[in-house]
Amino acid sequence: xxxxxxxxxxxxxxxxxxxAGSPADSPLVGSRVQRREDDRLxxxxxxxxxxxxxxxxxxxxxxxxxASARVLDVDVTDAVDVEGLVAVYTYSDLVEADARDGxxxxxxxxxxxxxxxxxxxxxxxxxxxxxxxxVGEPVAMVVATDRYVAEDVxxxxxxxxxxxxxxxxxxxxxxxxxxxxxxxxxxxAAHMVQATGDAPAAISAAPHVLELDLDVERSMSSPLEGRGxxxxxxxxxxxxxxxxxxxxxxxxxxxVATKLALPLAKVECITPDVGxxxxxxxxxxxxxxxxxxxxxxxxGHDVSWxxxxxxxxxxxxxxxxxxxxxxxxxxxxxxxxxLDVTLWHDNGAYTPYGIIVPIISSTxxxxxxxxxxxxxxxxxxxxxxxxxxxxxxxxxxxxVFAMERTIDAVAAELGLDRADVRAANLIQPDEFPYDQxxxxxxxxxxxxxxxxxxxxxxxxxxxxxxDDFPAYRxxxxxxxxxxxxxxxxxxxxxxxxxYEGAHVQVETSGRVNVSIGLTTQGQGHQTVFAQIAxxxxxxxxxxxxxxxxxxxxxxxxxxxxxSRAAVMSGNAVGLAATRVREKALRIAxxxxxxxxxDLEIVDGVVRVVGAPATSIPxxxxxxxxxxxxxxxxASAAAATQFAGGGSDDKPPIADDDEPGLEASDYYSPIRxxxxxxxxxxxxxxxxxxxxxxVLRYCVVHDCGTLVNPMIxxxxxxxxxxxxxxxALYEKVEYDENGQILNASFMDFLMPYATEVxxxxxxHMETPSPLNPLGIKGAGEAGVIPGMxxxxxxxxxxxxxxxxxxxxxxxxLFALRESHAPSPP
Amino acid sequence: MSTEQQVAxxxxxxxxxYAVEVPVRRLLSDALRHDLGLTGTHVGCEHGVCGACxxxxxxxxxxxxxxxxxxxxxxxxxxxxxxxxxxxxxxxxQRAFKECHGLQxxxxxPGFLTTVAAYLEEHPDPSEEEARDAVAGNLCRCTGYQNxxxxxxxxxxxxxxxxxxxxx
Numbered sequence: 004x005x006x007x008x009x010x011x012x013x014x015x016x017x018x019x020x021x022x023a024g025s026p027a028d029s030p031l032v033g034s035r036v037q038r039r040e041d042d043r044l045x046x047x048x049x050x051x052x053x054x055x056x057x058x059x060x061x062x063x064x065x066x067x068x069x070a071s072a073r074v075l076d077v078d079v080t081d082a083v084d085v086e087g088l089v090a091v092y093t094y095s096d097l098v099e100a101d102a103r104d105g106x107x108x109x110x111x112x113x114x115x116x117x118x119x120x121x122x123x124x125x126x127x128x129x130x131x132x133x134x135x136x137x138v139g140e141p142v143a144m145v146v147a148t149d150r151y152v153a154e155d156v157x158x159x160x161x162x163x164x165x166x167x168x169x170x171x172x173x174x175x176x177x178x179x180x181x182x183x184x185x186x187x188x189x190x191x192a193a194h195m196v197q198a199t200g201d202a203p204a205a206i207s208a209a210p211h212v213l214e215l216d217l218d219v220e221r222s223m224s225s226p227l228e229g230r231g232x233x234x235x236x237x238x239x240x241x242x243x244x245x246x247x248x249x250x251x252x253x254x255x256x257x258x259v260a261t262k263l264a265l266p267l268a269k270v271e272c273i274t275p276d277v278g279x280x281x282x283x284x285x286x287x288x289x290x291x292x293x294x295x296x297x298x299x300x301x302x303g304h305d306v307s308w309x310x311x312x313x314x315x316x317x318x319x320x321x322x323x324x325x326x327x328x329x330x331x332x333x334x335x336x337x338x339x340x341x342l343d344v345t346l347w348h349d350n351g352a353y354t355p356y357g358i359i360v361p362i363i364s365s366t367x368x369x370x371x372x373x374x375x376x377x378x379x380x381x382x383x384x385x386x387x388x389x390x391x392x393x394x395x396x397x398x399x400x401x402x403v404f405a406m407e408r409t410i411d412a413v414a415a416e417l418g419l420d421r422a423d424v425r426a427a428n429l430i431q432p433d434e435f436p437y438d439q440x441x442x443x444x445x446x447x448x449x450x451x452x453x454x455x456x457x458x459x460x461x462x463x464x465x466x467x468x469x470d471d472f473p474a475y476r477x478x479x480x481x482x483x484x485x486x487x488x489x490x491x492x493x494x495x496x497x498x499x500x501x502y503e504g505a506h507v508q509v510e511t512s513g514r515v516n517v518s519i520g521l522t523t524q525g526q527g528h529q530t531v532f533a534q535i536a537x538x539x540x541x542x543x544x545x546x547x548x549x550x551x552x553x554x555x556x557x558x559x560x561x562x563x564x565x566s567r568a569a570v571m572s573g574n575a576v577g578l579a580a581t582r583v584r585e586k587a588l589r590i591a592x593x594x595x596x597x598x599x600x601d602l603e604i605v606d607g608v609v610r611v612v613g614a615p616a617t618s619i620p621x622x623x624x625x626x627x628x629x630x631x632x633x634x635x636x637a638s639a640a641a642a643t644q645f646a647g648g649g650s651d652d653k654p655p656i657a658d659d660d661e662p663g664l665e666a667s668d669y670y671s672p673i674r675x676x677x678x679x680x681x682x683x684x685x686x687x688x689x690x691x692x693x694x695x696x697v698l699r700y701c702v703v704h705d706c707g708t709l710v711n712p713m714i715x716x717x718x719x720x721x722x723x724x725x726x727x728x729x730a731l732y733e734k735v736e737y738d739e740n741g742q743i744l745n746a747s748f749m750d751f752l753m754p755y756a757t758e759v760x761x762x763x764x765x766h767m768e769t770p771s772p773l774n775p776l777g778i779k780g781a782g783e784a785g786v787i788p789g790m791x792x793x794x795x796x797x798x799x800x801x802x803x804x805x806x807x808x809x810x811x812x813x814x815l816f817a818l819r820e821s822h823a824p825s826p827p
Numbered sequence: 828m829s830t831e832q833q834v835a836x837x838x839x840x841x842x843x844x845y846a847v848e849v850p851v852r853r854l855l856s857d858a859l860r861h862d863l864g865l866t867g868t869h870v871g872c873e874h875g876v877c878g879a880c881x882x883x884x885x886x887x888x889x890x891x892x893x894x895x896x897x898x899x900x901x902x903x904x905x906x907x908x909x910x911x912x913x914x915x916x917x918x919x920x921q922r923a924f925k926e927c928h929g930l931q932x933x934x935x936x937p938g939f940l941t942t943v944a945a946y947l948e949e950h951p952d953p954s955e956e957e958a959r960d961a962v963a964g965n966l967c968r969c970t971g972y973q974n975x976x977x978x979x980x981x982x983x984x985x986x987x988x989x990x991x992x993x994x995x
Contacts, residue, residue, distance in 0.1 A: 037925055037926065037928075038925070038928065040933070041924070041925040041930065041933075042925070044930060044933030044936055045907075045917070045921040045924055045925060045930070045933075045936065045940065046867070046907070046908065046910075046911060046917075046921065047865070047866070047867015047868070047906065047907035047908040047937055048867065049867070049933050049934075050866075051866075051869070051934065053860075053866075053869075053870065054860070054866035056861070057861070057864070086831075149861075151850065151852065151853075225968060226932070226934070226968055227869075227871045227877060227879055227932070227934045227935045227966060227967070227968050227969075228869070228871065228932070228934045276932070276933065276934075277932065278869070278871075278932045278933070278934025278935075279931075279932040279934060279968050279969055281968065311873055312871070312872040312873055312874065524932050525931035525932030525933065525969050526931070527931070713928050714928070716928075717928050717931060717969075717970060717971075717974060719971075720970055720971030720972075720973045720974065721931065721968070721969045721970050721971045722971075723971055724968075724970075724971035724972065725968070747872070747874055747876070748871075748872045748874065748876035748877055748966065749874065749876055753966055753968065755963045755964070755965070755966060755972075756959045756960075756962045756963045756965075756967075756972035756975065756976060757959060757960065757963045759971050759972050759973070761973060762971065762973055785971070
C-alpha cells in the first residue's frame with residue numbers, strides 16, 4: 004500500500020534532476036535527498052486508512068461516561084429500529100461468539116510487555132465485562148451503513164451504570180483509600196528498584212545535600228490522524244485482511260490471528276499511509292483492532308472504524324504524568340556523589356504496555372552524567388484514567404526533567420555556573436563503552452556505546468552564546484525586561500532490538516524492490532531506505548521502490564518506536580542489499596568470464612573496474628539468475644533452456660543457490676545504541692502578564708551517521724515543537740470525577756506556528772560501533788529535553804524555582820505571588 | 828425510524844460539476860471524501876480547529892468540516908486535487924513544500940497547501956513573520972512548522988519567478 008509508484012502525472016514536483024542517481028563517488032547516504040513520498044502526498048493522493056472505507060459498514064462505540072462504574076444493563080430497545088443499523092454487540096455477545104466459534108474476543112487483551120516487577124499487570128476487555136475503569140472505555144459496538152447512522156444508534160443505546168467513586172491523580176492512587184482494581188492493593192501495578200553503588204551512604208557522606216519534589220503533568224501523542232481500522236473477510240479463502248493506522252503491522256496481525264483463532268497464514272495486516280504516530284499507535288491490539296475484523300467475519304462484509312477526535316482524547320493513550328522525589332549529595336565542585344530518586348508513575352486504568360515508560364524514565368534519567376552512586380525506585384500506579392503508553396520520548400522527558408532540575412539546583416546551591424556543574428559530571432570520551440550499571444528497557448545492560456559530551460557542551464554554549472548571556476540578561480533587566488537562559492542534556496537509547504529485517508529484489512526490468520517489516524508514519528522511510536539500498540547495490544535511487552509495514556511483503560518485524568527504524572531497518576536493508584550485490588557480481592562474473600572481484604556496479608550496470616565497456620546491466624543479471632523454461636518477453640528468452648550457456652553436467656540451480664536476484668537479511672544488535680543531544684533556550688517573561696515568549700532555541704544533536712540530514716532536521720524540529728507544547732501548553736486536564744475537561748483541540752493547546760520558535764541546529768556525528776552503518780536513532784530526540792530546558796530558562800528569568808511542568812502564564816503568575824516578599 | 832431527508836446538491840469542485848443526492852446533514856468534508864471520492868481533503872478534528880480539511884470556496888479558505896454540503900450548492904470549490912495545473916504541473920506551493928521538506932506524514936498538508944495557495948494570491952511577497960502568521964490557523968504535529976514557513980516563502984519566490992510556476 005505504501006510502495007511508491009511512479010506518479011501518473013508527466014511533471015514531477017521537484018525541479019529536474021534532484022533525484023538523479025548518484026555516481027559511485029558521491030553517495031546518497033549523507034545527502035539531503037528530497038523525499039520520494041511527497042509527490043503523492045502533495046497531490047492529495049495519499050491513502051490513509053480513512054480513505055479506504057468506501058463500501059464498508061461503519062462502526063461506532065458506546066463508551067463509558069463514568070471513570071469508574073459497574074455496568075448493570077445495556078438496553079438496545081430504542082436503537083434497533085434505526086434504519087441502517089446492522090448490529091449492536093455487547094460483552095455477552097463476545098462470550099456467546101467465543102463459545103460458538105472458538106474465538107477469544109471475550110478474553111482480556113494481551114499484556115504486551117511482561118516484566119517480573121509488574122506484579123499486578125491488568126488489561127481490559129475489547130468491550131467492558133461489567134466494570135468500566137475510565138471515561139471512554141468501550142461498552143458496546145454498533146455497526147451500521149455509515150458513521151452518521153452508527154452514531155445515531157450509539158445515542159439510543161441505554162446503559163445503566165452504578166458509578167463508583169474513582170481514583171484520579173497520583174496522590175489519590177498512592178493514598179490507596181479506593182482501588183481501581185479490586186485485586187490490586189494500594190493501586191500498585193509495579194514496584195521496581197535499581198541501584199549502582201550505595202547512593203544513600205554516598206549522600207550521607209556528601210558535603211552538600213539537596214532534596215527536590217518535582218511534578219510532570221499528562222500529555223499525549225495527538226497525531227493529526229487518529230486511529231482507524233478497516234477489515235475485509237474473504238469467506239471463500241477463509242482469510243482476513245486488515246488495514247490499520249498502526250506502528251506495528253506484524254504485531255496487529257499476530258494479535259488478531261490469536262483473538263480470532265485464525266492461522267497466521269490467513270491473516271494479513273497492511274499499514275496504508277499513516278498520519279503520524281508519536282507512540283500512541285505502537286500500542287496494540289486496541290479493542291477496535293480486534294472487534295472490527297471480528298465483526299467483518301461475522302457479518303460477511305467489510306467493516307471500518309475511524310476514530311474521531313473526541314474518541315482519541317478519551318480512549319487512546321496518554322503519557323508523562325509523574326511525581327518525583329530527588330535526594331542528591333554533591334561536593335564543592337558540584338560533582339554528584341550520590342543520587343537517590345523515587346518516581347510515582349500514573350499508568351492509567353490498565354497496563355497493556357507493561358512498565359516500559361517508568362523503566363525508561365528511571366534509567367535514562369542519568370543522561371550524559373556519571374554520579375558516584377545511583378538508586379532509583381518507582382511505583383507504577385493505577386488510576387481511573389486513560390491508559391498510559393509511550394508518547395515520543397517515552398519516559399525520557401520526565402527522567403531528564405528530574406536530572407536537569409537537580410543539576411540546576413546544585414549549581415544554584417553552590418553559586419556555580421550551570422554549564423560548569425554539568426561539565427564536572429560528564430562522561431568523558433575515553434570512557435566509552437560506559438556501563439551505567441543498570442538494566443535498560445530492552446533487558447540488556449545500560450552500556451553507552453559512543454559519544455563526545457564535553458565537545459557537545461562546548462558546541463551548545465557557543466551556538467547559544469552562553470558565556471555572553473549574563474551581560475545580556477543584566478542589560479535587559481535594566482530595561483525592565485526579564486530574560487532567562489536554560490540548558491538541558493540527554494542521552495537516548497535508540498534502536499532497541501530484538502531485530503528488523505529487509506528483503507531486496509532486482510526485477511528483470513532493473514526495478515529494485517525493498518521490503519521492510521516495520522511501518523512508517525512520516526519519517527521518510529521510502530526515501531532513506533532507498534538511499535541506503537541504492538548506495539549499497541550501485542543502482543539509481545529512482546529505480547528503488549520501498550514497501551513498509553505490509554505483512555504480505557515482509558512478515559518478520561517488531562515495529563516503529565524507540566527511534567529504531569533507521570538503525571534497525573537501515574542496517575537490515577544494507578545487509579540484504581550487500582547479499583544481492585554479491586550474488587549479482589557472481590552471476591555477472593560468470594557471464595562476462597571475469598573475476599567477480601574485478602567488477603563494480605554503477606547506475607545499475609555491472610562493469611569491469613577500469614574497463615567499463617565490458618559490462619552487463621543488472622536487469623540482465625536478474626534475467627540470468629532465474630533459469631526459465633518459458634520466455635515471457637525478449638529479455639527472458641536469454642534465460643531459457645535452449646539459449647545456450649550453463650554446463651551440461653551441473654543443475655541449472657546449484658545446491659546452495661536459489662533462483663532470482665534477491666535476498667533477505669536481518670539486523671539484530673546486542674544492545675541499544677545511544678544518541679545524545681543538548682538544547683538551550685532563551686525565554687522572556689512578561690513582568691505583568693507572565694506570558695512566556697521563546698526568543699531562541701538551539702539544538703546540538705548526535706545521532707551517529709546521518710542518512711539524510713534534511714529528514715533528521717525535520718524530525719528534530721517536530722520533536723522540539725512537541726517539547727514546547729509539553730513545557731508551556733499541553734496538559735490533559737482531569738477533574739476529580741475523572742472527566743477530561745479539555746478533550747478537544749479547542750482546549751488542549753497544541754502549538755501552532757506562532758508558538759514554536761525558529762530552531763537553530765548543529766550536528767555531531769559520532770558513529771555507533773554497534774552497527775555497520777554507524778547509525779543512532781533520531782526520531783524522539785527533539786522532544787526529550789523540552790520540559791527541562793524551559794523550566795531552567797523560566798527559572799533563570801524569574802529567580803523562582805520551577806518544579807512543575809507544563810507552566811502556563813497563570814501558573815507562573817501564581818508562583819510569583821507565592822514567592823513575593825510578604826508586606827512588612 | 829424514517830428515512831433520512833435527502834437533498835440534491837450541485838457541487839462544483841476543481842472545475843468539474845457533480846450532481847449528488849446526500850442526506851441534509853452531510854458535512855462538506857464527508858461529501859467530498861465519500862460521495863465524490865476526493866479523499867485528498869483530510870479530517871483531523873471535526874470541530875474546525877486543526878485546518879486539515881481546509882478547501883477553497885470561491886477562492887477563500889474554509890473548513891469543510893464546519894459546512895454542510897447542501898450549503899455550498901453551485902459554488903466553486905478547490906481541493907488539494909485541484910491545485911496542480913490541468914497538464915499536471917504542480918502548483919508552486921506543492922513544489923515548495925517538497926523542496927523545503929514542509930511535510931512529514933502528509934495528513935495536515937492538504938489544508939496547508941490550500942490555505943497558502945489562497946494566501947499568496949493576495950500576498951505575493953510575505954516576510955518570514957507574515958508567512959508564519961499565514962499558516963497559524965493550521966495544526967501540524969510533525970514538522971514544528973519551521974520548514975512550512977520556509978515553504979511559504981519559497982512558494983512566493985517561485986510564483987514571482989518570471990515564466991515559472993505563477994498562476995498568472
